[in-house]
Amino acid sequence: MLPHERGHPPPRRRRMLSLPAVCPCEAISPAPLLASLLSLAAGVRDADLGALPALRGAAREAVRIAGLLLAFLDAVASDAGGHTPLPGEAVLGLSELHVALQKLRLLLADCSRKGARLWVLMNAELAASELRVVMGSVATAIDVLPDAIVTASGEARELAGMVSRHAWRAAVRLRPDAEDERASRGVRSVLARFAAGATPDADDARLVLARVFGDETSSACAEEAAFLEAELLERLEMPGGEDDSDLVLLASLLAFLLYCRVVLFDRIDDPKKPDASPAVPPRTSAARSAAWVNTEALQCPITLELMTDPVTVTTGQTYDRASIKKWIKSGCRTCPVTGERLRSAELVPNMAARGIIEQLLLRRGVPIHHEPSGKHRCAVDKTASPFGAAAAGGVRLAVAFLVTRLSKGTPQEQRKATYEVRKLSKRNVFYRACLADAGAVPWLLHLLASPDSTVQDNAVAGLLNLSKHPAGRRALVDAGGVGLIVDAVSVAAKVEARQNAAAVVFYLSSSTDYCEEISRIPEAIPTLVRLARDGAYRGRKNALVSLYGLLQCADAHGRAVSAGAVAALAGLLLAGDGGDDRGEDLAVDAVALLARIVEKPAGARAVAASSELVTRVVDFLGESASRSAKEHCASLLASLGRHEGERVLPLLGKLPAVMPALYALIADGTPVAGKKARWLVNEIHRHYELRQTTQAATPATAEHRGIRV
Template sequence: MPPPHERGQPPSRRRMLALPAVCPCEAIAPAPLLASLLSLAADAAAGSRLGALPALRGAAREAVRIAGLLLAFLEAVRDAASDDGAPLPEAAVLGLSELHVALQKLRLLLADCGRKGARLWVLMNAETAASELRVVMGSVATAVEVLPEGVAAASDEARELAGMVSAHAWRAAARLRPDLEDGRAARGVRSVLARFAGGATPDAEDARHVLARVGAATWSGCAEEAAFLEAEMLERLETGGEDDNDLVLIAGLLAFLLYCRVVLFDRIDDSDNKAAAVARPAARCAAWINPEALQCPITLELMTDPVTVATGQTYDRASIKKWIKSGCRTCPVTGERLRSAELVPNAAARGIIEQLLLSRGVVPPHEPSGKHRCAVDRTASPFGAAAAGGARLAAAFLVARLSRGAPEQQRKASYEARKLSKRNVFYRACLVEAGAVPWLLHLLSSADATVQDNAVAGLLNLSKHPAGRAALVEAGGVGLIVDAVNVAGRVEARQNAAAVLFYLSSNPEYCEEISRIPEAIPTLVGLARDGAYRGRKNALVSLYGLLQCADAHGRAVSAGAVAALAGLLLGSAAVGGGGSEGDDLAVDAVALLARLAEQPAGARAVAASSELVTRLVDFLGESASRSAREHCASLLAALGRHGGDRVLALLGKLPALMPALYALIADGTPQAVRKARWLVNEIHQHYEQRHPPAAPPATGDHRIIRV
């Protein structure tokens, strides 16, 4: 069975300080090219966004000033052409095209330098950015000089402005450099990274000076910078072809920011900073948000990745994709035929959902793709000694706060541990090595629901690491996790606790320890029966893992697992509508029933419900998943093997069974084919040999087909 449900993928984006530009078509007319240039120059000359630049402040202001001169020159050329009524000469296309490419790069460069969240990265790449800026200024100067005389001197004003643009651009191309303060701040960062590499604690004042320079002197500012660097690293790992030196620098800067966030700030946010100002509207908005309006119409669960289809209706991406993939090309709400399968992200709905979750103290989920998970796996080793040293220092500090901190400090430390362990395997190892697991287990009994939620989520992340699972079991935490599934204060915490049991169940020894706890299996069965989708999913996969322990079968049957799974399977039939999450749970339910039926007690419990057996036959015929049909065939074969003649007689009376079995024999997997053939032959033998007809048929038209 698959691991707990994970979906989604962060969108790809242009890499920072990469300046792609499209050269205009050679056949383009000068007039539209000039109009496009005017738009580009106006955009570059709008320097209001440069007030918070972390680096290159003087150089960027000079570039903006030259862009303003260039805009004035282009406007003069346009006005002169309009007054004369004569079109621009075709010979102007070459120079204007070169100018167009240069302005595209200038606009991208200025946007990168002013990008919020990327300030530290820009500071450390100030020399590269300045070099690109000098090249762009040289290109602007050259392009203006090669313009035909009729364009450059279209009027006296144009001639004067052309000379000014050329002179100032050449001078900027020769002298633009990072500011002196940029160099001091960058050296301060390198000093901190050097101390990280040596395992020494850096000077807090050096770190504060750097944060003040880049405008990230608050916890939220550090978090924003760290989020950008983390996304930058994972994207480079996903796409491949990364520069090792860049990865070492990114990892070192990320460790620097995490250390600052953990050590320098006592609270997640102060009341007077920007993040708190954002949090207050988030809390206020929760009062007027109707959560039901944010539920996916298909699953009736809160959407995590809302997208809009051609009819204007919004659904969760995973749900509508399953709907479309199942062959339904109509809108589930309106019934209209979908003209296109395109799914447009609904950013407004996503923002409202994130605010709603934050107002409830829940971190909005980041649901990675397969490539993203591979990228996370590649962070098992640190990129450089500085990243390793900084992560170890931050982890040690967090564990000290978890163990000896005041309640407010423990609350912050639990949140930091949750974030630190989320998308970096090495950080998980550092936290386990520092002894975070026993203290997170201790916080499961906290009266603060937020602390409890953070502790469970942190343990879930650490349980993905082999050393984390071992530390959790050695600390006697299995029983505490089971209790959290049952009595945790928040639904998300109970769901995450069930997922911890799934990761523990990957080890047979841990399975036995979990199954020996009397409440473990009944608790998971109860969550599978009564929980929300994610809780049910996690409970099902956890139970599936536990059933590799033979003793767990009897406990699961006694706990009512068959009835709970039958409810999921029969419920999916009652709801109908392919592509829903109910179908996903039904597939997992069949797989789990198949594993239960491997033992006689489980098979008898399943066969006791003729309604369930009938539904299994229908499921075999209607399921589009080959694995689901294989599980179903294994389950029916186990019923026939352990249930004897009574079950075979029941199966033989179901008209939908034989066509489904023959279809599976035609295109199923080798294992499924073997099960289907055995079941067909057993049913035939039951009616032929063990229970022959009272009288032979009148004609020889009826024959038994052996398979």
């Protein structure tokens, strides 16, 4: 029974070594069923066994039996096409054969799946058991076929007997190869040393690695680790995934690969060298171009991340499918790059770009279907547990080795160590905790001054990942790194490093204590203001959210105003009316930050001094589709009304767009936004009523006095 038939939601994709098959319809006639069987059997017979990391002997026997079965089915089809139609009783046996061949095809595909060699090896006994069951099903199905089919000709009778005998023998005898068992024992021996907290001998680990992969490249480890990590996160995302019995083995094998990659290899494989990856040498023009192509050209213009499913829209621009679908679903009907209107929402797969990306990833040891994606972000929070003593021990040993390399290594060793820290800390909470506890943070801070821009960039990215963990933030502050991070925002060699440094400030500002320490640094707020004003999109975004966090400190408001934050935010808000989605996104953040600034009188005075800015806030309130943006606008205007009412309320009363926007917010906005909008409407009315009352109470001069008649 399939999972969804038991009342559980179906998995997002088929799990490795699970073999769901679709039984043919009971009403199907024998002829089309036989034709489908011929196609299935031919596909199994032609399977490439060279890619199998384990079960080579058993798989070879299964494929040989599939070839005999194909010959038998050919003989039956030839006889049925001549003068003897297939009887209806044959449907049962042929259907059983169809199900068995489906399972055999899935099993062979799983065993030869790229990047899953270690997982298949460690589950070789399970795979062999499934293979025995499938062979038993084939033998049973042959035995229950009607005699009219089996004895239709001498050739068919002989082939049916051969298939039955060989399948029954395989159902009893198929076992993993002896070499598979030796390699599996070697891996389990290393895992046992991990669990005991002992360091495995490097030569032993290297020998185990050679038995598993047949070569010793870090890209092979990276490829396998990418598969295991994706499998681990996929299972954690499923309901009840934390109780999955395979999590301990997955996490332990992942720790084994990480340890081997970190400890056994002194360099990162160069993706430009064709021998750096065990992947098949490129044969197509797309593959040849992967060596020299500019990777920035393969980034999605929306997310600035490498595309994994490139599609082309009607304007000819290429985007990642998930990103452009989200763009269109949000109501945007223009091309993000050209601004042209999309004539339709049709997305055409860009096979040329996909081929180049796939070859590029294969050269780096990451197949395209294993490229990490944002869909696992929820599962990352569930990785705080190491899932077993072996996984915990292996990761701690690898982390200790990395910290030693960070502190005492050569420049080349430090370069690789910072790269590994960046990768380790990206999507695993337990790995972050281990790195923070092992003392990686002070050495990463020390390497911010490295003359190597790559080392500096990796160090900042590693600190960013570690700042997402409470222990990482605490270690960063205790090491006196706040000032170094602030300096990196303005002086880091790479733009990406400056942007990531600003993001570190954001995570630090989530704590009130750390926020106050940051705000006491004279250059902290001015540096972020400059990045918000002059940086690229991602840098501006990170600077804005960091400033927003820092403004929870009372003394930060005055410093932000003095640093020119109001003028910088006004520039972003005024630039947000050009129809560009990124500009509008920054405008929403800018108005949120302005709303926080005007909570204090000094900030309100600075904003109220610009009638152009106040007018733009009113326009943005009416035109923005974002509910949060409308609420921020209402908060901003309400704070201005409280602190600078004499200056702002007359201006608001003269703007024709303000009342419709406020009444719309009262009718359709959130309760908080509606309350602020009502207060603002009442204040505007009260201001004008008071003004009219004052004018009426003023005594008229003699020449203007009316004469009552």
